[in-house]
Amino acid sequence: MIACRSLSRSRKGVPVAQPGGIRHLAGTIAASLLTVAAFVSAPDAARAEDKPISIYFVGCAAPTGFHGYLARGAEEAGKNLGVNVTYVYPDQLTIPNQVQKIEEAIAAQANGIAVCAFAEDKAYAEIAARAKEAGIAFGSAAAPPSGAQIRDPNDFFLFRTGSDEAAAGKLTAQRLLSMGVKGRVVVANQQPGDASCQLRATSEIDALKAAGIEADFLELTMDPGQQSEALFNYLRVHPDTAAATSTCDVIDGFLSAKADSGRNDLILTGYDIVAQSLAAIKDGRQAFTIDQQQFWRGYMPVLLLTHYLKYGLIEGNYFLTGPTIVDKDNVERVSALVKEGYR
Amino acid sequence: MTNEPASGVARTVPSRRIVYGEALRRFMLRPESTAIAAVLILFVVFTILSPALFPTKLTYISIMAIASELGILSIGVTLLMIGGHFDLSVGAVLGLTSYVCVVLMRDFGLSPVIAAPVAVAVGALLGGLNGYVVVRFRIHSFVVTLGTMLIWRGVLIALTGGFPMTVDIPVVFKNVMSGPLIFGFRMSMVWFFAITLLATILLTRSRLGNWIQARGQNENAARNLGVPVDRVTIILFVLTSALAAVAGIIQVARFSSVDALRGEGMELQAVAVTVIGGTLLSGGYGSVVGTMLGAITFGMIQVGLVLAGAPGHFFRTLTGVIVVGAVILNTDVARRMARSKPLGGFKRSSAAADAAIQAGAAAEKGEAG
Numbered sequence: 191m192i193a194c195r196s197l198s199r200s201r202k203g204v205p206v207a208q209p210g211g212i213r214h215l216a217g218t219i220a221a222s223l224l225t226v227a228a229f230v231s232a233p234d235a236a237r238a239e240d241k242p243i244s245i246y247f248v249g250c251a252a253p254t255g256f257h258g259y260l261a262r263g264a265e266e267a268g269k270n271l272g273v274n275v276t277y278v279y280p281d282q283l284t285i286p287n288q289v290q291k292i293e294e295a296i297a298a299q300a301n302g303i304a305v306c307a308f309a310e311d312k313a314y315a316e317i318a319a320r321a322k323e324a325g326i327a328f329g330s331a332a333a334p335p336s337g338a339q340i341r342d343p344n345d346f347f348l349f350r351t352g353s354d355e356a357a358a359g360k361l362t363a364q365r366l367l368s369m370g371v372k373g374r375v376v377v378a379n380q381q382p383g384d385a386s387c388q389l390r391a392t393s394e395i396d397a398l399k400a401a402g403i404e405a406d407f408l409e410l411t412m413d414p415g416q417q418s419e420a421l422f423n424y425l426r427v428h429p430d431t432a433a434a435t436s437t438c439d440v441i442d443g444f445l446s447a448k449a450d451s452g453r454n455d456l457i458l459t460g461y462d463i464v465a466q467s468l469a470a471i472k473d474g475r476q477a478f479t480i481d482q483q484q485f486w487r488g489y490m491p492v493l494l495l496t497h498y499l500k501y502g503l504i505e506g507n508y509f510l511t512g513p514t515i516v517d518k519d520n521v522e523r524v525s526a527l528v529k530e531g532y533r
Numbered sequence: 534m535t536n537e538p539a540s541g542v543a544r545t546v547p548s549r550r551i552v553y554g555e556a557l558r559r560f561m562l563r564p565e566s567t568a569i570a571a572v573l574i575l576f577v578v579f580t581i582l583s584p585a586l587f588p589t590k591l592t593y594i595s596i597m598a599i600a601s602e603l604g605i606l607s608i609g610v611t612l613l614m615i616g617g618h619f620d621l622s623v624g625a626v627l628g629l630t631s632y633v634c635v636v637l638m639r640d641f642g643l644s645p646v647i648a649a650p651v652a653v654a655v656g657a658l659l660g661g662l663n664g665y666v667v668v669r670f671r672i673h674s675f676v677v678t679l680g681t682m683l684i685w686r687g688v689l690i691a692l693t694g695g696f697p698m699t700v701d702i703p704v705v706f707k708n709v710m711s712g713p714l715i716f717g718f719r720m721s722m723v724w725f726f727a728i729t730l731l732a733t734i735l736l737t738r739s740r741l742g743n744w745i746q747a748r749g750q751n752e753n754a755a756r757n758l759g760v761p762v763d764r765v766t767i768i769l770f771v772l773t774s775a776l777a778a779v780a781g782i783i784q785v786a787r788f789s790s791v792d793a794l795r796g797e798g799m800e801l802q803a804v805a806v807t808v809i810g811g812t813l814l815s816g817g818y819g820s821v822v823g824t825m826l827g828a829i830t831f832g833m834i835q836v837g838l839v840l841a842g843a844p845g846h847f848f849r850t851l852t853g854v855i856v857v858g859a860v861i862l863n864t865d866v867a868r869r870m871a872r873s874k875p876l877g878g879f880k881r882s883s884a885a886a887d888a889a890i891q892a893g894a895a896a897e898k899g900e901a902g
Contacts, residue, residue, distance in 0.1 A: 255695020255793065382849065408839075409848035412794050415602045415784060416835055419595040423839040426586055440697065442788040465699045466790060 242274050243302065245495050246295035247331070247488065248288060249279040250306040256439075256462060256484055260306065260331070262531050263488025271496045276300075285313045292317045295326075301499050302327040304491035307347075308385070318346040327498050331491040334508040336389075341508055348498055349505045351490040353482030353512030355386050359393030359437075361513050362459055362480060366433050367401050369457065369477070373430040374404040378421065380412050380438045387437040390461065390480075394435060404430075410443070417443025418450065425451045433457035433477075439464045445475055463516060463524065463533055471521045481524070482512030485532050547876070555876045562870050564811030565823030567863040571809060571830045575855070579837035586840045594717050596832035601725035604828030606780040607803040607810075608732050609773030611824040614807055615736070616769045617749035617816030618674040622663060623777040623803060625685035627796030630656040630774075631781035632689055635700045635791045645706040645786070653778045659685065660774025664767030674770075682800065690793045697792035702785070710786035721783045725825070728776065732821040745769065749816030806831050809859045811867065830859060 245268070253261030261277045268275035278294065280287030288305070295303045296317075303321055307314060307330045314330075321328040333352035334341075341349070366375060375398050377391045391407055398405035408424060410417045421444060425431055432455075436444050439462035448456050458476040460467050470476035490509055497503040516524050527533040547555070560566055579587045586592065606623055613620050630652040637648035663681055667674045708714060711721045736742040744765045747755035756762045777796070785791060810827030812819025834855050843851050 252690065252695075255690075255693070258694055382846075407845035409845050411849075412797050413602075413799060414788050414790075414795075416599055419599050419832075419836060420839050423586075423592070423595055423836050426591065427583075427840055427842060440792055440794070442697070442790050442792075446788060464697050466697055469699065 242272065243496060243499050244274045244276070244298075244300045245302045245304065245492055246298065246300040247275060247277045247491065248291045248295060248303060248305040249277055250283050250288070250308055251279055253277055253279070257306075259484040259531065259533075260488035263485040263490075264304075264492050265488075267489045267492035267496075271493065273492065273496050275492055283308065285309050289314075289317050292321070296321055296324050299324075300326055302329070302495035304329045304331045304495060306487075307332040307350075311346075315346060322346070327495050329491050329495055329498075331487050333510060336393075339507055341505055349491070349494045349509065351494065351509040351511060352487055354510055355389040356393040357510075358461070358480045358482070358513035359390040359395075360397045361515065362390070362435055363394045363397035363401070365478060365515060366398070366457065366459070367403070371403065371432045371457065373432045374406065374428050375433045375435065376406050376408050376421070376424055376428070376431055377435045377437065378408040378410050378417075378444075380410045380417060380436070380440055382409050384438070387461075390437045391435075394437075412440060414440065414442040414446065418446040421447035422450050425453060425456070431456065433459065436460040438462075439467070441466050441470065441476065445470055448475065463528055468516075468521055468525050468528070471516065471518060472525075474518070478515050478517035480513045481516050481533065483514060483533070484511070486511040551876045558870065558873055558876065561866065564818060564820040564867070565826055566811070566870075567859075567866045568810045568823045568826035568830065570866070571859040571862060572826055572833065575830060575833045575837060579833065579841060582841035583837070587837060590717065592836055592840065594713070594719070595836045596829060597722045597725075598719050599832035599835055600825075600828040601719065601721035602780050602783055603799065603802055603806060603831060604725045604825055605721075605728055605783070606777050606799055607806040607824050607828055608728055608821055609776035610800075610803040611807045611810065611812050611819055611821055612732060612736065612745060613674075613769045613773045614804075614812050614814065614816060615749045615819040616745045616765065617752065618667065618766065618769060619678060619804075620660075620663065620674065620770065620773050621678040621800050622659070622682040622685055623773060624796035624798060624800040625682045625689065626656050626659050626774045626777040627781040627784075627799060628791065628794070629659070629685045629689045630778035631785045631791040631795050632692060632698070634782055634785050635698050638702070639698070639700040645703060649706075649710075649782045652782055653775050656778025656781075657771045657775040660770040660772070660777075661767060663774065664770030667770070668763040668766050686797070689795075693791070693793045695793050697790050699790045700785070702789045707786045707789075710783050719787075721787070724779070724783065725828075728779070729821055729825045736821055741765070741768065746817055749818070751817070802831065805856050805860075809856065809863060811863055831856075 247261070247264045249257055249260060251257045257279070264275050264277060267273075276295075276298075278291045280291055288308075292303060292305060303326055305314065305328070318328050327348055328346070329349040329351075330347040331351060333354045334350040336354055336356035375394075377394050379387045379391050381387050395405040395407060406424075406428070408420065410420055417440070421434060425447065434444060434448075434456060436459070439460065441458070441460045441464070444458050444460070445466065448454075448458060458470070460476060460479045463479060463481055467476055467479045471478065490511065494503075494505060494509070524533050576588075606627060610620060610623060633655050634645070634648050634652035637643045637651060638645055643651075659681070663674070663678055666672065666677045709720060710724070711719050713719050715723065736745065744755070744760045747758065747760050748762050748765050752762055781796065784795065806827040807819070807824050808814060808827070809830050810820060810823030810825070812823060834852050838848060838851055
């Protein structure tokens with residue numbers, strides 16, 4: 191089972207002194223102390239009764255869209271493995287807000303915590319140590335540092351499972367090169383503050399440049415109209431541009447710019463699975479999109495935590511859920527799985 | 534009989550240089566004058582930086598495509614700012630009303646001719662809610678619309694599930710709203726100009742326009758003079774959100790889609806465009822035509838930087854630098870011009886006041902005769 195909680199904490203019942211004298215107040219305090227004592231001894235009693243494993247999945251955002259697939263993966267793992275999964279998330283994705291949610295999971299005496307880590311390791315070092323002190327298994331639902339494959343025995347995350355963004359950028363470049371791209375490639379980022387998008391862009395540009403291809407970075411806004419006009423004019427300045435990559439999932443502006451410029455030969459690539467991309471891949475306007483199989487990013491942490499808690503199993507290699515490519519060859523199969531909630 | 538006015542002061546005919554100088558001074562006193570200067574300066578700069586590509590029709594089409602969608606949104610924000618209020622929720626309203634339009638067409642099978650007005654009505658309703666909360670609870674509009682911005686955006690994310698949605702748009706509707714029908718220019722430009730004209734008439738030629746300016750200059754004074762301040766405030770919020778919905782529908786028609794982040798950040802772009810256009814953040818003073826020029830300035834910056842080959846990582850930074858520069862130019866010139874004195878032979882008042890004085894003098898002269 192899965193339960194979603196918002197940022198705000200639920201208020202605990204606080205005993206309030208009622209009029210009626212000291213005897214009444216003393217009675218209230220005594221009853222409160224008894225209640226607290228009962229709560230304090232509850233985990234031991236529950237363990238004695240073989241209480242189901244409780245896993246908290248601390249996400250990056252509300253379980254909608256991309257993050258909805260993560261939550262769905264965690265939920266399905268919980269069902270399959272017979273463990274309780276609680277998905278919690280910060281209203282605004284900042285390190286303090288996310289750490290606050292981890293603290294709440296520790297306070298709730300979870301058996302295991304999986305965090306959708308989005309910042310550098312040191313941001314989680316302190317809270318990971320506190321989780322360890324409390325005897326809570328602590329893992330990361332995000333990719334390991336780029337290039338790292340074998341798990342570091344000193345890693346404070348028990349496991350890391352996610353898509354390697356640098357590998358994703360490199361994969362895009364490799365696919366473009368295999369398609370015979372020559373001349374110039376433009377790699378655009380609509381969310382310049384997003385580290386994932388930036389890493390995708392940087393690694394693609396580096397890989398292309400290493401292969402002797404001119405590659406430019408273009409900073410855009412989220413507005414599709416402004417995206418379209420910026421790319422349209424970029425193509426005017428650089429008519430030798432053979433391909434354009436959108437490092438975020440909003441591809442409308444790219445499709446519009448391709449149509450407006452009459453550049454039917456322009457190869458468009460993108461990230462993540464969205465309706466426009468699937469339709470554009472089917473009809474040939476977009477060559478491919480990079481998929482990080484986010485369902486697995488939810489499923490695998492719950493599986494790994496459960497097996498660690500039950501059997502003491504720890505992964506030897508970090509588990510990469512992506513990148514993979516969705517193109518004309520597999521788009522129909524992927525579309526069917528999207529409808530079922532797995533892609 | 535000497536050719537002297539009734540005041541007894543000898544009247545001298547000013548030289549042509551002074552007449553033109555005074556005409557220029559009076560023009561520069563208008564809010565949109567520095568926006569014109571910004572457009573001209575940027576045109577020259579980008580033409581120098583990209584002589585082969587910038588001064589061409591394709592560039593103008595691109596500039597107007599950006600300016601039109603952002604400009605329609607900004608006109609509402611301008612009226613509201615002249616009326617002394619802010620609306621930070623316009624970007625979220627744009628997104629949410631776009632969603633309403635898409636869902637009505639896609640899931641309910643409604644024609645866009647019905648879906649679009651319903652979406653505008655929903656926008657007006659959301660604006661009315663903003664206005665009602667502002668006047669009912671006497672909370673600053675900045676805070677109220679900050680809250681509603683978060684609410685509408687949250688609702689949109691929840692409704693879309695965070696994913697973009699697509700819809701098939703009839704070609705006729707697509708073309709009427711945003712098709713490249715005017716020698717390659719998009720129809721959104723026609724809507725933009727039409728709304729600019731209507732809003733200018735509203736602001737300068739109607740009682741409501743007077744009330745809006747009075748509300749922006751001094752709320753209490755306006756109230757004491759009988760201006761229905763609360764009603765004006767609610768009407769302004771309704772207009773602002775309705776125009777945000779219109780901008781959203783134009784984007785829906787153009788891209789056949791909506792996404793959870795549609796319109797995000799445009800509320801601040803609209804404020805930038807409005808301020809570039811000469812409208813004061815403090816309210817009571819501004820121009821819709823100035824905002825039109827401000828939107829063109831913004832579009833010119835966006836397109837010009839790409840054509841000039843500006844470094845990709847500094848695109849937003851450079852946009853911000855140019856916007857700040859334009860605003861400094863605007864406010865500094867406005868301040869200097871406000872302090873300036875009429876050139877020799879002209880009275881301090883405006884042309885209309887000059888005419889009134891002359892008419893008064895003539896009448897006095899007639900009585901004396």
